[in-house]
Amino acid sequence: MEKLIITAAICGAEVTKENNPNIPYTVEEIGREAESAYKAGASIIHLHVREDDGTPTQDKERFRVCIEEIKKRCPDVIIQPSTGGAVGMSDEERLQPVELFPEMATLDCGTLNFGGDEIFVNTENTIKNFGKVMIEKGVKPEIEVFDKGMIDYAIRFAKEGYILEPMHFDFVLGVQMAATARDLAFMVDSIPAGSTWTVAGVGRYEMPMAAMGIAMGGHVRVGFEDNVYLSKGVLAKSNGELVEKVVRIAKELGREIATPDEARKILGLKKR
Ligand code: KMH
Ligand code: ZN
Numbered sequence: 001m002e003k004l005i006i007t008a009a010i011c012g013a014e015v016t017k018e019n020n021p022n023i024p025y026t027v028e029e030i031g032r033e034a035e036s037a038y039k040a041g042a043s044i045i046h047l048h049v050r051e052d053d054g055t056p057t058q059d060k061e062r063f064r065v066c067i068e069e070i071k072k073r074c075p076d077v078i079i080q081p082s083t084g085g086a087v088g089m090s091d092e093e094r095l096q097p098v099e100l101f102p103e104m105a106t107l108d109c110g111t112l113n114f115g116g117d118e119i120f121v122n123t124e125n126t127i128k129n130f131g132k133v134m135i136e137k138g139v140k141p142e143i144e145v146f147d148k149g150m151i152d153y154a155i156r157f158a159k160e161g162y163i164l165e166p167m168h169f170d171f172v173l174g175v176q177m178a179a180t181a182r183d184l185a186f187m188v189d190s191i192p193a194g195s196t197w198t199v200a201g202v203g204r205y206e207m208p209m210a211a212m213g214i215a216m217g218g219h220v221r222v223g224f225e226d227n228v229y230l231s232k233g234v235l236a237k238s239n240g241e242l243v244e245k246v247v248r249i250a251k252e253l254g255r256e257i258a259t260p261d262e263a264r265k266i267l268g269l270k271k272r
Pocket of ligand 2: 009012046048082084225
């Protein structure tokens with residue numbers, strides 16, 4: 001089997017220090033969490049940034065300093081800024097980190113309920129525009145899909161020229177769609193041949209989905225954005241602890257861990 005790409009989603013836009021005091025807000029904290037994940041075996045950092053008080057922001061300058069801090073600590077890691085940002089942000093706000101020409105960025109392929117009254121809005125025009133800008137800037141999208149219909153959107157938009165193939169998908173399970181073996185198998189079965197995929201199980205589904213992803217030959221995303229616990233009732237001290245757990249499971253199942261350069265090869269990225 002191909003080597004395993006581990007993505008660490010170190011921060012997110014929703015979790016706070018009330019959920020886990022180790023959630024990073026400041027530039028130094030974001031650097032610290034990226035480094036802990038990288039040292040443990042993550043080759044991609046999925047990046048949201050915050051103001052020092054924890055407020056989520058898509059500010060380009062904040063991304064620039066956080067990316068510099070991460071690169072200082074983890075020179076070869078792949079940095080994947082979010083273009084999802086936080087619920088309620090405008091498209092213009094969300095797209096800002098793409099202006100920094102990252103190797104990758106997320107591309108959310110549909111609208112979904114995000115808890116309570118919150119709706120994470122991604123209209124067809126938003127998706128097409130984000131896809132077009134990413135093609136123009138040579139940024140590889142990680143296509144975030146929260147249900148199977150979003151895979152179908154991505155396939156359609158690829159046919160219409162808004163997304164380049166081969167596509168790389170992230171199945172985010174346990175938000176809109178359930179996180180079960182059947183659901184994951186359905187998603188894997190639904191993507192075009194030649195695509196790559198990773199799975200992010202949310203909350204208590206993080207490690208079961210990671211184990212399934214490893215066994216099925218896909219890739220894995222873990223981190224505070226998706227889950228703040230190392231095990232039931234035990235808060236993770238760092239993103240590194242979550243990545244270490246994935247590495248242990250992978251070793252037991254005979255999957256080697258990809259370095260950032262090996263991940264670049266698997267995903268067809270050009271180092272910047
Ligand atoms: N924070 C969510 C509203 C992404 O990074 O692209 C969107 C999100 C997905 O986290
Ligand atoms: Zn995210």
